[in-house]
Every structure is written in structure tokens, then in C-alpha cells.
Amino acid sequence: MQNSSFDEHEVLHELKHYLPEQASLKDFIHQNTLQAFQKLKFHDALHRASEMFGYKVSLKLSEFRSLYDSKKIREDILEKVIIERKGASALKEWKEKVCSGKYSMHSPPRIGALRSNWKRQYHIDMDSLVQPVLFRILCSYLDQGISIWNFPVKGKSFLESMREIEKVGLSSFFRTKRAKKYLLDDNCEIADLLEILIGDESLYKQYLFDQQFSHMGWSGMVSVVETSPSTLLDTKKISVHDLVVFELLMEIDIMDYNFGKDWMPLSTKISERPIDLFADVHLTELREVLIIWQEAFEWSYYDQVLAGIVSTSKATNHQQVQSKTFQSLFCIDDREDSFRRYLEKADPKCETFATPGFFSMEFFYQPEDGKFYTKVCPAPVTPKYLIKGSNNKEKREQDVHFSKHTTSFYSGWLISQTLGFWSALKLFVNIFRPSISPATASSFQHMDRHSQLTIENKDPKSTENGLQIGFTVAEMAQRLEGMLMSIGLVKDFAPIVYIVGHGSSSVNNPHYAAYDCGACSGRPGSVNARVACYMANHPEVRKILAERGIAIPTSTQFLGALHDTTRDEIAFFDENSLTVTNRENHTINEKVFAKALDNNAKERSRRFELVNSKLTPEKIHDEVRKRSVSLFEPRPELNHATNTLCVVARRSLSKNLFLDRRAFHNSYNYAIDPDGKYLLNILRPAAPVCGGINLEYFFSRVDNQKLGAGTKLPHNVMGLFGVANGIDGDLRPGLPSQMIEVHDPIRLMIIVEHFPKVVLETILRSPETYEWFINDWVKLVVVNPETFELSLFKEGQFYPYEPLQKKIETVLNLAPLFETNIDNLPVYAIA
């Protein structure tokens, strides 16, 4: 039984906790969709979420069974999982249940049960009567620039705005007087309104959950804007409280309109109380079967990865090559996995590293003429620095098709008579010869490559809106030291060290921000790369670094670059700063990059059914470039799909493994970090960032309708901050089906190269990081750097792990595999 007293503040707080937390489209950042349940163990959390909200939280039973039949789930692993969970004696019984038991799938969720009584008791479809108008009002209030005549009341909170517009206007959103009067008189305590509608105080909380979760997309957006208003450039004052009040008023209005004033509160009509939303859940046998399948599915993959690490590591020379042609730093992003592999193949004497793509440089960026600051560092960080751009050379092109004049009366008349025919031509050309247009969201637009940046701060008083403009030399050195130490690049510098950020280009893609660098808050990493290079080239900074033991030879130069992961193109910045020798070196290296990019495009193309992967890498690369600017291509690239691993280790641990672009990599050398100081700095963001990406893909894949955004083909852009289906639909947070269809829902496994004892001590130092591991939202395995023995983190301790699979296949030439396989490939050793 629920507690009968209603505490508005507490209920709203809890409501916000459960609502989707996805920010507006421009700030799309991946995060765990079921964050609200993260205090619970993974499987318990999923079960609870499923019972409460009706989410599907794993693949279907039939999907698991067919994976088993096709040997993608291994029998020995399945048996091992059953024995671990149920004991050896129950193996036969549970294997039977798992493989051929029959279960009923139909169990209605708890959410919505109370509210469905409107229809049952009053024959009234509350949702269809309230939502279309409510959504339109919300969207108009929050709109960022689609409407030409935008919300007429400015600068006031949502409820105040509605009050004013209702007070002054002659027409009304309400059909009856009472609700309008309540609004105008500011007589709208949530509890009072609920008393009219529901009557029974013990049901208030559940009703509000039912109400807000009947359109969780909109409620979630309101909640996000309330918490972080800067997610909208044109900021708005709205809160879940305001939304709830207004919606309750609309509901009262509907009831008054249909039943006069004499209707009774809903609770008086209900004979049977609906099951409490927050009541305990009980594990069903079906759920247990699905958990076993999930674990078996995951371990069928993990096991071969671990087998690969054990078998290749022992054979690898972990000593570094002494003379290097160049070194290159990338983002930890899984999309750079194969690019690094091809670079190393094209030039065996180069060396690659990976670190989060903001390169430890946290700041706001403001390009010339920019009216706002853009945060380019991980979302939870609030930087104190500002980097400003100036001297732009490139012009922003405009496209009149997006112009507001096409909607107006007379200019619309002129435009449709003239521009209309131009549109026909443009459409024709774009379909047969796709090319970059102003409609394209291009990663290279983020920063004009010829612009200048104010990176150095010589006077700490130089600030703007509380932000320090640029970094002082000491601040630079501190950041750079941290980054270089964490990736283990402290000596043997090559003549050129590239720092390569990444971004993405696409067209017709409202989710474009999700394709850019997550460590830069969904922006390309170009500014960060340039800033980091400036610092590393700064003589004063180098002096300080040398004092701290990182001696960068004067002949070494850092060069910033941006890798476009969709087009597989690279742009280098400030090439003029190179010395004559290094310019020659750079010319050679550029060819290496170009070759690696071609090969990378070829490997990526195996997933694109409409590209012929048998062509030469150069031809395929052209096709890949074309698809990034094709209006009709809903999959310009596959982004993080299929990600499952995060390797925190020296490159040598995974260099000879083919991981099929499924792994995040963070370079890390245990030898220079005996007590795990830098490891903590790596794991603290890696768990939420990589884990967040992984889990968002996970949940969008298993329930694309309720936790994902469904297919993107009918999406309609709402107010520039969200997408919905049609014009009356709820906002659709989560990932569209085109992004997740090839993804296997497998939790992230973080593999750390260090001693188990150090790793355990390290993760215990940060409770919020520890929560990810102890509650099993990500798996953690430690590789002993000396013996290459594996330890698995379970229930707070490390246990030795022996892979069931003993050997993995070695492949001499990967290319033929890409020409014929579209599905996930197994882990191979690369000869």
C-alpha cells in the first residue's frame, strides 16, 4: 500500500528522476537510458523497469534461441552460465527450460493502469483529447526557430505565459470556465487539482506518473530544459511542475466540457485499486531464462575476446620500436579502431595512441561571429575557459529552401513560381550526383581551419562572462602532462606527433550531434586538437614538462587534425608551422594517412549493403563519401553500432587482434602508473561515456519502440530540439532503428592491463565509478601485464578467469573477409 500523504516536491523530484534525460538534438549525448535504475544490479534493474514501464529489456526468447541454433551462443558457455546461476544439479532441467520451455509473453505493465480508468469509467479518451493541443502549446513555447511568429509572451515562465495569453486573448485553449479561472487566479496547487480529478490522495503519485509517462518524450524534454536551460540556445523557463499543472487544468476542462460540473473524481469510480507502480517485483521464470540467455550471449563473445588477448599477448613483443616515423593521438572512439590498424599497417614504424577526444582540454569555444559559447568537453564537466576564433576565411552558405519567406503569403507566391523550378533541378542533381550543400552538417564547418584561436592567456584578468580567455602556461603544462602521462607517451617522441580529433558529416540527419565526438559534448574535436597542439609546441610549456620528466625534443612538432568518420577524410591544421624537414616528413605521412583512409572505407563498407565491397579501396572510398552527402541515405555511417569493448592498455595488448571496430581503446601504460592515479582518471569518464554509449545502443536495440526512437523515416522535426512521428506525436528520445539495427545488445566489457590489486583499489576510490562495476552495468576484466592471466571482477572482488575457448583463428589477409561478410566477424589474430 502506498503512503497516503502526497508530497508534491518529492513526487516531482522522483518523476524527474525517472523521465528520459536526453538533451536537445544539438547536444545529443549518449547516456544510459535506464539511468534511473542504476542503483540496482543490472538484471534486477531491468526486470523492475520492465514491470513498471513495460519496456522490453532483452532480445526475444525466439531470437536468443535462433542465435543458439546458429552457434552464435555457444553451448559450453550456456551450460557454464546455468551451472553458475543454478548449480550443476539443475543443469539438465534449466537447459530444457532455456532451450524449449514455453512461456506466455503477455503481462501488462503497471504504468498507465490507473489512468486507463478514464476510458473504462467515463468512456473518454483523455490522451487524444489533451495531448495534441498540449504538445502543440509546449512545442510553440519551446520552439527554437521553426515558427515565424513565435510564442508571443517573452521572458516569462511557461505557466505565467499561459496565464497572460489566456488573460488578454479573446480566444482560449480551454472550453469551459472553471479550469481557465483556476489558471487566471493562480489557484493551481497540484494537490488541489488532483483532488478534483482523482480524489484519493494515496493515488496522486501514481496518477502523475501515469499522466507524464503517457508522453514521456515531452515530459523528459521539459525536465531536461528545467535542469539545464542551456540545452536550448534561446533559453526557456519551464518546469515539470508547470507542465503538470497545465495538463491537470486541461483534464479538468475536458471533464467539465463533457460532463458539466457534476462528475465525480476518478477514485470514486474505481472498485479495484491498480497495482502500486513502485511495489516490489518478483522474478518470473521467463525472466530468469532470459537472464541466462543474456549472460550466455555476452560470454560467448567475451570469451573469444579474452582467449584472443591471452593467446596473442604471449606471442607479442611488448617492447617499443626505437625509431618512429610519426606518432598519432586519436579519440578512444570505437570508430578509430580500424583506422589505427590501417595506419600501423601502412607504416609499421608509426605509433598510435588513444585518449578521450577532447585531449584533456576543457573549454568553451566561440567562433568568430558566434552568438553563443559551445562546450567542447565531456558533458558533466563545466569549463572555466573560453577559446575564441577570429579571422575566418570560409563563408557560410545559405539555402533559401529553409528560408521563412516560403511560408508567407506574397513572397511564397513568388518563390513557388520561381524557386520551385530551381528545387526540381536541385533535387534531380542531388539524386544523381550527391554533393555537399548548405543542408549538410559537415564536421569541417565546426571550425574554420584558417581561423586563429586565442589559446594563450597572458593576463588572468582577461575574462568574458566569468570565463578566462585562454589558458596560462602553467595551466597548459598541467593539462598536457596529465594527458601524456595517462597514455604513456613520455619519451621517444617522433618528429611529428599528430593529434587527431574526429567528427562526422551527414545530411538530412537530425541526430547529427550523436555522430560527433561524445567527449566534446557532441561536437567535432577539431578545436581541441588544435589547442592541444599549440600547447605542446609552446616552448615555455615544454620547459615545464621537461622539468617534470617529459622531455620533448625541439625537432618534434605537434600537428592538429580532424578525421571525418563518415567521409573518411582528414584535414590537418596549421601545416605552415612545420619546419622544412618536418614538412617533408609530413608529405610522406599524408600518403600513409590517405592509404589507411581508403582501406578503412573499404572495411566499413562491408556493412553497407548497397556498396559493392569487392571494388578497390579508392572506388569504395568515393562511394562512402557520396553517401555522406546523399539526401536519401539514412545511414551515412553506423556510428557506435556493435560496440562492446573498452581496452585500457598498451597498444601491444590489442595490436595483433582483429576486434572488428567493436572496441574503444584508451592507451595506458601500467608501468608509469604503479598506484593507479592516471588509471582512475581514465576509468572515471570511461565508465559513464563508453558505458553510456553502450547501454543507449543496448536499450534502443532491445526495445526500439519504447526506449528507442523507432524508424527515422517518418520523423518530423519539432522546434529544432526533438523529433516526433507525424505532427501530433510524442517526442522520440533514444536512437532510431537505422542506427541500432546491426547492434548486438551486449554490455560493455572494460579490459584493463594492470595488477588486479591496483585496479580494485583504484575503482574503490570513486564511488560513482564503482557503482557501474559493482552493479554489473559494465563488466571489468584485468589482464596481468606480466603473466597475461585474466581476472574477472564479480561481487566486489577479482576472480581468475580461464577462457573456455583455447585458440583463435589467425588471418593473413583480412580484405577478402570484408568482401563477403556483412555480419559481425569473430575475433581473429592478425598475422
Next chain:
Amino acid sequence: MTTLLPFFILLPFAGFIISLLIPAKNEGLLSITSYLTAGIHWAGVTLFTIYWFFDGHTVLDHDYVTLYQTTDYDFFIDFYFDKITAVYLFVGSFLTFLVTIYSRYYLHREAGYKRFFNTILFFFLGYNIAVASGNLETMFIGWEILGISSFLLIAFYRDRYLPVKNAVKVFSVYRVADVGLILAMWMSHHLWHENITFSKLNNFELVHHQLQSHTVIGVFIAMMFLISAAAKSAQLPFSSWLPRAMEGPTPSSAIFYGSLSVHLGVFLLLRTFPFWEQQISVRVLIALLGLLTAIIATGIARVQSSVKSQIAYASVAQIGLIFIEVAAGFDNLALFHFAGNAFLRTYQLLVSPSVVSYLIREQFYNFSPHARSIEESFPKKMAYTLYILCIKEWNLDSFMYRYLWNPLKWLGNKLDFLTLNRTVIFFIPAYLIGVLCLGISDNLPDFVVSKLPIFFSLIGLVMVLKSFTERKVARLSWILIIMNHLWVALAISFNEHFKYGQPVIYLSGIIVAGALGLICLYRLRSIEGNIDLDQFHGHSFKHPKLAFFFFLCCLGATGFPISPTFIGEDLIFTHIHEDQALLAFFTSLSFIIDGIAIIRIYARVFLGPHAKSMYEMAYRSS
């Protein structure tokens, strides 16, 4: 040259049939068939038009097939080619060609890939029939195909709630347009005493002569054209359907509701212009309607905060202006404007997802918190009032409900005492008596004979009303529809003596479709249990074949041009005398409602979120 005209119909028809036969897995072949169909068509139209233009651009008209003929009735298929046809054909096949290529990639891996291309080709067929038609009957065939294919495309995501709901909504508006056309056909039969072709309408002498003696009939027919055109082109008071039709994949919204489908009302006006050219009052009315729509829709468009609804209303406003141009007799300008608007809106819809990155970038560099639109200089009271009205779309969306469907539902609900058994028990003896009366009608007093048809058609209307509002038993609703047709047939039989052949033509399709449909419903009920009409069941999820078969039955029962009923429907109306306004009213009203009732049964039983597998279904609100 006229012999080449049917090519423009046969080609899409062939493409459509071929696409039906290709297995759903073969995406490549499906899309190739589609874009080749449209591409060859486009090339053909272009060459044909060029040749025709230099060959003296005379109007082509040819009567191809006679489907049914009696002494005073001739139902024939006629094709016609003039500059209006040329422009519509060209724009239609050009855009269809581009959009099919576009969709080839865009819909890749989408469930329903085949369904999408089938429907596009079906639409393309209907569009070409409509714009190349030489008489109202032929146009009506195309018109009907467009209605059905629109329904199918809006409800493309058939397991979500909103697309299905909106598809039924749009279908009901289209049904109004259909009946407008039927009534126009009915009256023109009486006006001309033949199935008039458009080329004859161009004969000024003839039209002028006829209209002078029949002003009221002339105005009536023109009004019916206007209602049809306004409904199809989303003019007032029907405008709100257009944004709600944007539920399918973006390219289908672009081609249908952005460009082709929505301009067919304009086509109807252009085509029938010679008919109402002399009726100044009608021209003024059309221009006023266009102007009012343009003003209201512009206002609504300006407050839209979602990109597709903004484009939709902007398009509606432009079509309002085109109405004015047509009414003013500027047909060349109207055609030019149509083509421009169609291209522009198609492109705008196709690039609409790009709006986020583009406008956010613009906002980032050009934002000014003080940017003002013109309305902000209005007095506050006026501005707020207008703003609320525009956001609420001037209540247009509830308009149809409030003034048409709700009164009908209220009436239907009064008939709750009709249960399945009672209905059958009442029907059999009552109908037998009716048939008996028909047999002895020569011996009945004239007064009775003249009232009986009205009485019987009223019973038919009651049946269909009940069917439309039935909340529970799907089978009852279905049976009532069939009964309605029987009553209509009986009613009309009194008008002409002993022409049993014609009611038989009319009923043949309905009886077969009705019986088969009933079997489908019984079968589904025995498998699934509850198929009550008070909710969506989404049974196409598990029974796609049965759903398709039942859909064919629905088409048969609505008098779709796949059965002789289609001709019968037209025939029935020719037998309603021009002075039997009440009979015409009842019959046409039951035609409107029965189409909607049938689609409602199909939608409720087979579409929407599947009632039994909630785990793969989207939320109702999404």
C-alpha cells in the same frame, strides 16, 4: 496520336501488377520496377508532349472502352490530352521518378518496403487515370484509387496508433470529396442526358445553352465540384487533414501531400472550368474560398513549430492562391504555379530533416533575442487572440467532428437496440415485404410508390448509421453495410420498372465481397477471440494475408473499381430523378458513411498496435 494515350495508363498498371508479383525480399527488383515505370513514363510523357506541341497542340480526346451500355446510358472510359493534362502528367511522373529513386535507398531494410512501392505505383496509376481522364466517370476511377492509396500510405506504419487514426480521418475527408463528385455526375447525367466528356464541356455553345435553362442545376453541379476540389486540395474547411497526413515515410509525404495528391482539387477546377466559366457567382465564391484559405492557412503556417506541418500549411495557402488564379481564368498562371509549388514543397519536405543542423547553425551565428515578426506590432489583445486561434488551427480539426460525425454518432447511438440477431430477424421479413411491394408496385397507389424509395433508402441509411457507430460487434457492422446496399438497390428499383439487370450489376460485387468479408471476420474471431470495434486490434501483425484479403473485400464492398459494383453505383445514381433530392441525399449520405464504416472496420480490426504483443509496440502517443 490518341492511340498512344492509353500507354500512360497501361504502363503504371503493368508496373503495379509486376510489383505485386515480386517477392518482398527482393528489394532491388522492386525498386527497379518502380523507378523504371516512372522513368519510362516520364520520358514518354516528355517526348509525347513535345511532339504534340509541335504537331499543332490540338486537344486529343478518345473514347476507348465502353463498359456498360443501355439505350440511354453509356459508361465508357475516355482519355483526354490538353495542356492541363500535359503539365500534370509531366510533373507527376517527374516527381514520382525522383521519389522512387530516392526511396530505393531511403527505405532500404524498412519493413514494408514492398508495400511502399506497391502503394506508390498504385497511387501513380490512379493519378495518371485522373489527370488523363476524358470524362467524370474515368476521373472517378482514378479519384477512388488515389483515396485508397492515400489511406494505405498514411497508415504505412500500421502498428502505431496515430498513423492509423489519421489515415481514417483523411479517408473520411476524401470520402466527402468522392461523394461530391458522384453527385456532380448524377446531376450532369440529368443535365446532359448522357455521360458528358470534358471535350464537350469545352463547347461553349452547348454549355451555355444548357445552363441557361437549368441555372439551379448548374450551380449545384459547380458546388459539388467545389466541395470535391476543396476537400482534395485541403481548402477550408477541410485544411487540417493535410498536416495530419504526414505520417508515412518522408518521401511519400513529400510526393503525395506536398505535391501531387493535394493539387488534384486544382486539377478538377481547371478541368471543369468551361462548365462554370459563365457562372460569375461561382467564380467569385471559388476565389473567395481560395483567398480565405490563403489568409487563414498563412496564419496557421506562421505559428507552426514543427517543420512538416509548416510546409503543409504553407502549401495549402499557395493552393488557395491557385484557386483564385483558376477562378480568375488565368489557367496558364495556375498551371505554372502548381508546378512550382509542387516542386518546391517536395524538395522542402525531402530536406526537412536537415532543418535542425541548418537552422541551429543560423541561430548560432545570427540569433537576436529581439527579432520580431510583423504580428508583434499588433495590439496585444488581437495578437494573443490570433495566436491562440492559429495554434488551435481555428478549430478546423474538430470542425468535421462537431458538425458532421458527432451528430451522426449521436443518431447512431440511438440505435443501440439493434443487435446482431434482432437486425437479421428484422431484415429478412422487412426486405421480403419490400421486394413484394416492388413486385406489385403497379397495383399500389402512386402516392405510396413515390414515397417507398425514400422510405427504403432511409432504412438503408439507418443501417449504415448503426454500422458506423457500432462499438462492439464487427460482424454486425459489416452485415449492416451489406444490408444498406440491398435497401438502396431496392429503393432505386422502384424508380425504373423491372430493370432487374441493373440492381444485379450493382449488387453482384457487394454480395460476393460481403459474404467473403463476413467469412474473414468469423474466421478471425474464431482464432483470436475478441475483435470488438471499441479498440484497435492490429491483427495484420499476425495475419497479414487475411488482412490483405479482407482489404480486398472492403474494396469490393465500397464499390471500388475492381467489381461491377463500381459501374452499378453510377448507374444507381442515374436512376435517381433530379426532383428526388431527398432520395439523392439519403443515398449519397449512406455512400459516404458506408465507405468510412468499412474502412473503420478494417482499421479497427487489422490495424493499430497489436493488442496481444505489447512488447514490440510503440506507445500510443508516439
